[in-house]
Amino acid sequence: MSRQPKVLVIAEAANPEWVSVPLVGWSLATALRHVAEVHVVTHVRNRDAFLRAGEIEGETFTAIDNEALARPLWRLGEMLRMGQGKGWTALQAVQALSYPSFERLVWRRFGAAIRAGKFDVVHRVTPLSPTISSPLAKRCARAGVPFVLGPLNGGVPWPPGFESERRREREWLSYLRGAYKLLPGRRATLRHASAVVVGSRHTQSEVPAHWRDKSVYIPENAVDPARFSTVAAPEGGVLRAGFVGRMVPYKGPDMLIEAALPLLRAGRMRLEMVGDGPMLEGLTGFSAAQGVAEAVTFHGWLAHEEVQAVLGRCHLLSFPSVREFGGGVVLEAMALGVVPLIVDYAGPGELVTEGLGWKVPLGTRDEIVAGFRAALQRAAQDPGALAPMASAARARVAEAFTWARKAEQMRGVYDWVLGWEDKPAPFG
Structure with a gap:
């Protein structure tokens, strides 16, 4: 198809001024504008950074405020971590409790437009964690609009022999992480999603076999050439x-x-x-x-x-x-x-x-x-x-592995779920 699809991109974590997941969310969400007509939905905590980056509220992005629930749960997560930068699994568990309220507010704001066919695709970019379900998947399926999930990544098992490191990281909940596979929200998300983009082979292996044909492997990360544009010139002879x-x-x-x-x-x-x-x-x-x-x-x-x-x-x-x-x-x-x-x-x-x-x-x-x-x-x-x-x-x-190339790979997923093209070839 020659026309660009209209895509509502859900990126709860997306911020050009931060690193890690928020930078992934921002980079992919904005790169998608090269291959689709995109409106980004993000959390209100990212609003000022979006505005400083030249985004126009109400036109190129919408900020959703669920802080009444998210803020106290975030504080709880910080307490459960028992140390700055530790206990990542505990923080993810708390986010799994607060995130559905964010998507409910997204549906309240955009549900009518989705049902009216004003978007060809709804794509949840972040959270990246496969443990966090997406209530929007079912709502979009009922509206007849393809829902794309991912890239999902995370939950790599702790390797044998590093139990002391695991304890020092305060990763007590990581022993129970596998229980997320039994949650009904996860199964409903996978059942109603049109495509599940996985950011690693491990995450792909965790998709149940009867839904694995929906999965597309596209590595999570990429590079912005504007940020990393120089060529290394090592100093000295050592x-x-x-x-x-x-x-x-x-x-x-x-x-x-x-x-x-x-x-x-x-x-x-x-x-x-x-x-x-x-x-x-x-x-x-x-x-x-x-x-x-x-x-x-x-x-x-x-x-x-x-x-x-x-x-x-x-x-x-x-x-x-x-x-x-x-x-x-x-x-x-x-x-x-x-x-x-x-x-x-x-x-x-x-x-x-x-x-x-x-x-x-x-x-x-x-x-x-x-x-x-x-x-x-x-x-x-x-x-x-x-x-x-x-x-x-x-x-x-x-x-x-540039963000522009990543956007092209995602466009292949959009074309597939819309029936415009065959399923993208495996990444390699």
Whole structure:
């Protein structure tokens, strides 16, 4: 079809000034305007950021206010987390309680227009969590309007041997996470959705077999070329490796420093550590105690636009996270021409394919440290030899992982559910 479909995009979390899920929501929702006539519905907390970005309320977006319920439940979630940046599963459980009220208000505002056929498709972009049901799916099915869900992602199992990290993250509710599959709201959502976009192979495996033909695999993350537009130019003759992420146990910053110790002591490597978190003070002390403080720079938290300046000085992104859903930082490094060195598990393991980076098998903590140490020593022998892999990584991102390309992939889903085209070919 030559005409663009009219799409109501539900992005409860969407904010150009934040990172993680809100940035994914904003980036995808706005990129979809290149392939469809889009009106975005978001939460009132994002309203001012939308206006600062040049959006026009009532014309390009609508802000929904369910703060009377969401705010106290959010506070409850923060209490249940028992620590800043911890207990993510508890926060998701609370969001699952408050989110349906948001969609009820969306239907109150747009239900008549949906029933009247003023939108060809309704697409819920965020929340990303597959544990959060969508009451709109059933309402749209009754109105005869296709409902697209996703990209859904999350819930990657904690790998064996990392129970202490799981406890330090206060992930008590993660032991019960699987119970969400029994909730009637989930089954109704999947039954009435026209398409379920999954952001990872793990999430696709959790879709019941009799609904799996509705699923389309499109990785969750992408890169904005305007934000990550430079080309890495590593400094000096020694290997430079960067780490970007929260300083928390499952991200593995301690494993990285331990793996790098021989090279750091020998003056053959420098580490650039970007991020803040509860482990930062201990990592700083450990580096000093091991005599490598001069070779490790802790930058703390940096604004998103400043991260590329640090990564751009590196040969490698060294990222030993053992439980990463999407792996956006991996794509950002690849876009700059920084070769990723990651654990072959979940999101990063799906993004880094042959010739684009190095993957260390998932194993015990000691096995991961040994694997990273061997890879770093290999890279340190000739950092310049990484250049062909860096070029291939940049080309792969430009080909398949920009937000504009992601929007084109979603347009394929729209055309499919509208009966305009066949189901999109598998991502690859």
